[in-house]
Amino acid sequence: MPIVALIGPSGAGKTVMACRTAVRKPVHVVDIDRKVATLAILRDLVQKGEITYKAIGETIQEDSIARRLEALVKNDKPTRPPRGWTNLANYLGAIENDPMAKAAGTILIDSYTQMGLHLRSHIQYLAGHSKFEWDEWSVWKQIWGETTTVLIDYALAYDKDLMITVHERVSEVPGEGAQKVIVKRSPKGGSSREYVGAMHVRIAASIEGAFGLEFGTYFTDVYRLFVKVDNGIPQWRCRVLPDGQRDLRCSFDTEGVAEFPPVFGQIWKAK
Numbered sequence: 001m002p003i004v005a006l007i008g009p010s011g012a013g014k015t016v017m018a019c020r021t022a023v024r025k026p027v028h029v030v031d032i033d034r035k036v037a038t039l040a041i042l043r044d045l046v047q048k049g050e051i052t053y054k055a056i057g058e059t060i061q062e063d064s065i066a067r068r069l070e071a072l073v074k075n076d077k078p079t080r081p082p083r084g085w086t087n088l089a090n091y092l093g094a095i096e097n098d099p100m101a102k103a104a105g106t107i108l109i110d111s112y113t114q115m116g117l118h119l120r121s122h123i124q125y126l127a128g129h130s131k132f133e134w135d136e137w138s139v140w141k142q143i144w145g146e147t148t149t150v151l152i153d154y155a156l157a158y159d160k161d162l163m164i165t166v167h168e169r170v171s172e173v174p175g176e177g178a179q180k181v182i183v184k185r186s187p188k189g190g191s192s193r194e195y196v197g198a199m200h201v202r203i204a205a206s207i208e209g210a211f212g213l214e215f216g217t218y219f220t221d222v223y224r225l226f227v228k229v230d231n232g233i234p235q236w237r238c239r240v241l242p243d244g245q246r247d248l249r250c251s252f253d254t255e256g257v258a259e260f261p262p263v264f265g266q267i268w269k270a271k
Contacts, residue, residue, distance in 0.1 A: 005166065015108075019045060092150065113166050145211065168206055202246075220249075220251045224238070237262065241254070
């Protein structure tokens with residue numbers, strides 16, 4: 001049972017690939033992005049019962065936009081507790097009891113990008129300030145790891161394929177020529193690192209902090225979705241082997257073929 005991460009920019013086809021071409025159906029979507037009901041390209045599969053979904057309907061912040069801006073500038077605590085992460089965590093904690101999830105062959109978490117916004121606002125509220133400091137970054141990394149492990153354990157225990165979508169971000173990692181690390185600490189307890197020497201550009205999951213770089217290690221398969229434009233005609237593609245910047249991997253033997261149409265059946269039966 002593959003544990004798959006689909007990474008790529010918005011519009012690259014991550015959700016569509018997972019929903020339309022998953023090998024084991026029905027696909028049950030934990031719809032954090034709240035878009036399954038509105039995507040015309042998925043409507044027929046929803047009507048047929050090949051896609052089911054649980055929309056996480058809470059807003060990321062309960063404060064007004066005006067109050068939110070003030071809190072960010074002054075590093076204040078939000079005045080109202082956000083409910084999105086709590087509702088999401090409660091649902092994931094009891095997903096094995098959901099009849100739609102029980103019937104599904106594939107579970108899709110769509111997306112980790114939006115999940116991160118809910119988690120960030122929840123940590124900000126509990127911490128009592130809007131800006132992340134050292135302790136908040138530690139909690140952030142730990143909760144991401146624990147949440148991902150819980151989802152994988154669920155998929156393995158209940159014989160589900162698991163797919164998770166996430167956007168990308170550009171990051172830097174120390175190269176072989178990086179000779180020294182300077183750690184600077186702020187008066188409020190935060191810290192930053194400065195590297196002396198060469199750095200390598202990496203493309204990681206759009207999850208801030210160290211977990212974004214470690215994200216791929218949790219999965220059996222990590223694929224990149226992207227769009228090529230040839231003579232003005234877009235072509236949706238899926239890369240499954242490393243490209244020098246992303247830690248891509250495929251647990252199926254593709255005999256060296258790196259790119260495919262975004263169809264799981266073609267990748268997993270590659271000859």
